[in-house]
Amino acid sequence: MSSSRSAHAAPAKKPKKTRTIVGLSVLGLLVIIVAATAWVGIRGLQAKDALEAAVPLASTIQDQILAGNGEQAAQTAADLAEFAATARSRTSDPIWGSYELLPFLGPNLTAVRELAAVVDDVAQNVVTPLAGLAGTLDLNAFKPVDGSIALQPLLDAQPPVVQANTALTSAAEDVNAINTDDVHDAVRDAVTRLQTVTNDTAVTLDAMDRAVTLLPAMLGATAPRDYILLFQNPAELRSTGGIPGALALLHTDNGGIELTQQASSSSFPQYEAPVLPLSDATRSIYGDITGEFIQNVTMTPDFAETGALAREMWRLEFGLEANGVLSVDPVALSYLLDATGPITLATGDELTADNAVQLLLSDVYARYEVPAQQDAFFAVAAGAVFDAVKSGRADPTKLLAALARAGAEHRVLVWNADETEQTVLAGTTLAGARPVSDDQTNRFGLFLNDGTGAKMDLYLDVSTALGQQTCREDLRPQYTLEVTLSNTAPADAATSLPAYVTGGGVFDVPLGSIKTVVSAYGTPEVQNLGLTRDGAEAPYHPAADATYPVSTIAIELAPGESTVLRFNWLGPEPFSGDLELRSTPLIALNDTASLDFIC
Incomplete structure (x- = not known):
């Protein structure tokens, strides 16, 4: 009996030392943690x-x-x-x-x-x-x-x-x-x-x-260079700014810069056919006149095409094949004047950052009735600003800021005939290419060309808004660009403004009215859904320019009249990035607003 009880006795307790080690290990782990x-x-x-x-x-x-x-x-x-x-x-x-x-x-x-x-x-x-x-x-x-x-x-x-x-x-x-x-x-x-x-x-x-x-x-580090300088005049709009009323030849050699020749639009004839072959898209949207007259080479929104056309026209008239083409407008000149300070012209006028745009795009027309005189005044003013910058009187910090601002607003454009050099500019605002989208941003285009044949765009106000909505089950978004155009000319513009401003009815546009050819560019992959004018469907010209869907419409506005255009596209797939608009650089720029709309 005693041996049986002994065999079934309770197991011995674990040694106290074991529990202590476990406890210390846990405590150590906690301390480490x-x-x-x-x-x-x-x-x-x-x-x-x-x-x-x-x-x-x-x-x-x-x-x-x-x-x-x-x-x-x-x-x-x-x-x-x-x-x-x-x-x-x-x-x-x-x-x-x-x-x-x-x-x-x-x-x-x-x-x-x-x-x-x-x-x-x-x-x-x-x-x-x-x-x-x-x-x-x-x-x-x-x-x-x-x-x-x-x-x-x-x-x-x-x-x-x-x-x-x-x-x-x-x-x-x-x-x-x-x-x-x-x-x-x-x-x-x-x-x-x-x-x-x-x-x-x-x-x-x-x-x-x-x-x-x-x-x-x-700047001619390895060999002398010659560049044609276009002074675009936004009082008569073209896609990249305005008509080239005045031109000059810029010569560079080992860092040296000088204007060696000046010309105006009257220095060039209207050619019987485009001086270079135009793409079918350019001919369809902007017409053969793009390549037939120097004032029209800026009708295309592709400055590379503009540069090639201007270079060929200069060669035909003056026998020199330039290395490239540069472009500025009076607003850009006003930015440069902020860096140089006021400049006194040979005419006695003082050109400043504050009065440059008014003087060059408005007052000059009241003073000179002959177009050649107006172009000459503009050329003299532009040459004076160039001389001031070249002389070193510009504050370098302000000069860089002025050039950066003008470049960001597409008021300074550059085209190099050398393809390798032009590749360096690809993707920048200076290249003046059609808007390019990426994964983060869809970029649309709005380009305006004057149809009045005069300088009435002094009185054209343009505001824009851009937005997207998703209303389809397949989640494909609709993009809409809203453009509001207004003629701010006085009611008596037909009699109070000179014929050179109103156009004199030469192109069958009533005196005081503004005719504008509006071209809106979607991104290459979207589907064109057409446009409306003041809420109603309107006839338009659909086209494709280098894979970009384009909608073009001509608008004529009497003094005090406004109209609202809405261009519509359908995207291929959902998109949550930003939307941007590249547009013709007007005299006064309005920021593009965000557009809320119902599909």
Whole structure:
């Protein structure tokens, strides 16, 4: 019995030492977790402080560079690089990486690490080389001296600018790839801000890269160059601005610049046939007259075609085959005058930034009745502005700002006959190409051509709105461009305005009325749904221009009359990006509004 009881006795208790080891292990694990969490938290705060200290320095560097304080910019860039490196190091250790695997917290840590990495890359590979360039280069080095621009500073700028542009392009791709679907709002906002700054700066730096690449050649670094300069007059609209009433020949040689010849539209005949073959689309939408008369070469919205036509007409009349064609308008000249200051013309007129547009596009018509005299006055004024810029009297900072503003508004256009050089300009506003869309933005076009045969576009007001709605089961969106045109001429325009402004009825347009040929361009992949005028369907001319669907309609407005056009297209698939409009640069530009409409 006793042996049986002994065999069924209760099992022995586990040693107390075992429980102690387990307890200590759990406690140790907890300590490690707490310590690691604290480590990540502390380093996260350090990274946050470093990033917040770095961000304002970027604006400081820009201000210092523009102010000509290159040495200060270089020092600030060094401070920025140090803060950026700190942020990156605090977010790239193994403990931080392991915490990125956790739900909820992990995506935030990943985004912060990637954010810090982009800031560090930009600081090291973009800001530092550019600030170093600014430290050894003065903006005044780009000022013309005795009509010549020093080419060596442009050549010296090429390597650091190319390096910075390549790095920023990569950084923009990296920051755009950061996943913010499951992160805290503060992290998402930080990523969005960096995306905006990086993408905007990438556009600017890309333009700088193209400039330092192309300008030396255009300024005659390797051989003399000749460029035809068109002065577009938006008082008589054409797609890229206005009629070329005045022209000049610009000669460059090893940085030297001079105007060697001036001409006007009266210097050219109206040719019996286009001077170069026109595409079927150009002939269909704008007509053979595009290639038959110098005042019509700007009817097409493709400045490359304009440039080729103008170059051929100049060759036919003067025997010189130019290297390219440039274009500016009076509004761009007014921006340049802000940099040069007032200019006194040979006529005694003082040309300023405030009065240039009024004087060149309105007052001159009241003073001179003969078109040739008007063109001559315009040529003299444009030549005077050119001389002021060439003499070096323009403030370099204001001059760069003026050129950037004019370029952004499509008031400065450039075409190089050399295809390789023209490729450098591809995708920029200077190239004057049809609007090009991308994954983030759908870009539409609106181009206006005067049909009055006069200068009544002084009184044409144009406002635009652009929007999209999805009303179909297949989710294909409808795009609508609304265009409001108004004739603001006085009621007695028929008698109060001179014939050169009203057209004198030569093209069967009543005196005081404005006739405008309106062409709206959809993106290449959309389906044209036609248009309405004042809410009713209206007849129009449908066409395709280099795969772009185009709707064209002629509108005639009496003084005080307005009309509303709505151009409609159907998109191929859902789209959640931005919408933009590229339009003819009018004398006064109105921002394109966002259009809400019902399908």
